[in-house]
Amino acid sequence: MTTLTAAASGSFTIGADLTVNRLGFGSMRLTGKGVWGDPKDPDEAVRVLRRAVELGVNFIDTADSYGPFVAEQLIKKALHPYRDDLVIATKAGLSRQGPDLWTPLGRPQYLRQQAELSLRHLGVERIDLFQLHRIDPTVPLEDQVGELKKLQDEGKIRHIGLSEVSIADLQAAQKVAPIATVQNMYNVANRSAEELLDHSTANGIGFIPWYPLATGALAARGGPLTKIAERTGHTPSRLALAWLLKRSPVMLPIPGTSSVAHLEDNVAAATVQLSDEDFEALAATN
Numbered sequence: 001m002t003t004l005t006a007a008a009s010g011s012f013t014i015g016a017d018l019t020v021n022r023l024g025f026g027s028m029r030l031t032g033k034g035v036w037g038d039p040k041d042p043d044e045a046v047r048v049l050r051r052a053v054e055l056g057v058n059f060i061d062t063a064d065s066y067g068p069f070v071a072e073q074l075i076k077k078a079l080h081p082y083r084d085d086l087v088i089a090t091k092a093g094l095s096r097q098g099p100d101l102w103t104p105l106g107r108p109q110y111l112r113q114q115a116e117l118s119l120r121h122l123g124v125e126r127i128d129l130f131q132l133h134r135i136d137p138t139v140p141l142e143d144q145v146g147e148l149k150k151l152q153d154e155g156k157i158r159h160i161g162l163s164e165v166s167i168a169d170l171q172a173a174q175k176v177a178p179i180a181t182v183q184n185m186y187n188v189a190n191r192s193a194e195e196l197l198d199h200s201t202a203n204g205i206g207f208i209p210w211y212p213l214a215t216g217a218l219a220a221r222g223g224p225l226t227k228i229a230e231r232t233g234h235t236p237s238r239l240a241l242a243w244l245l246k247r248s249p250v251m252l253p254i255p256g257t258s259s260v261a262h263l264e265d266n267v268a269a270a271t272v273q274l275s276d277e278d279f280e281a282l283a284a285t286n
Helices: 040-052 071-081 108-122 141-153 167-174 192-202 226-231 236-247 258-270 276-283
Strands: 011-014 018-021 059-061 088-091 094-098 101-104 127-132 157-161 181-185 206-210
Touching: 011 059, 040 071, 040 258, 071 108, 088 108, 088 157, 088 167, 108 141, 127 141, 127 181, 141 157, 141 167, 157 167, 157 206, 167 192, 181 192, 192 206, 206 236, 226 276, 236 276
Parallel strands: 059 088, 088 127, 127 157, 157 181, 181 206
Antiparallel strands: 011 018, 094 101
16 A cells, blocks of 8 residues: 655755655645635644645745735644754735735835744744745836845845746846746646746756646546546546646645645645656647
């Protein structure tokens, strides 16, 4: 019987010194409706986080805007003091005006304020990976990344990442500071970030695909994902995650959920051995 553990997904080293199991956990779904306020069942949210770590997840992705701050505070409540091998990534750069409302805000003073608040809410002295959640088009990119570099130089953040960027954005940011990871929407049904993924793979930059479980028409009755699921006995969600893990060695999927049962099903994807034929069959459908 295969042991259920995220370690089976293999490992990746972020920024040359932070090694994590590639199948991580995203905390956005631990908040209320519209990613606003407290979750419906805070106790279950704590159980999910603790169970994730029990199952070998040692890379957790969060953001100041999830709640706001609700997800970060839940992580601290559930897991602090943290295990030595646990890497927590957070983000700043999106302000919140209510449920499902997000506005880029990249003024250096704001990014510094949010970093200081995340340090407090997570209960850490240094943030392992601090990501610019969105580039604010009203503020020069070099000022936004430059402030993160100042925080890095001060020892308040360890590595810098970017979210929803192009290769050109990444290269511009790299002129200001080393960039350890990028985080764009990417899944078996939506591969619009394919060029960025290939660039990241070639350059050893971690690629964190958000919304990794989307399957679209591939999971419809008679679709290729459904056919493979029926033949192998794996759920479409597991197969979608297994496809991502096989797609690139720098891929760091962070499926999120507010349910322990769903979490366990997701982590089981780490043990799925997707054949080359099944991988190519899914790849060819996009």
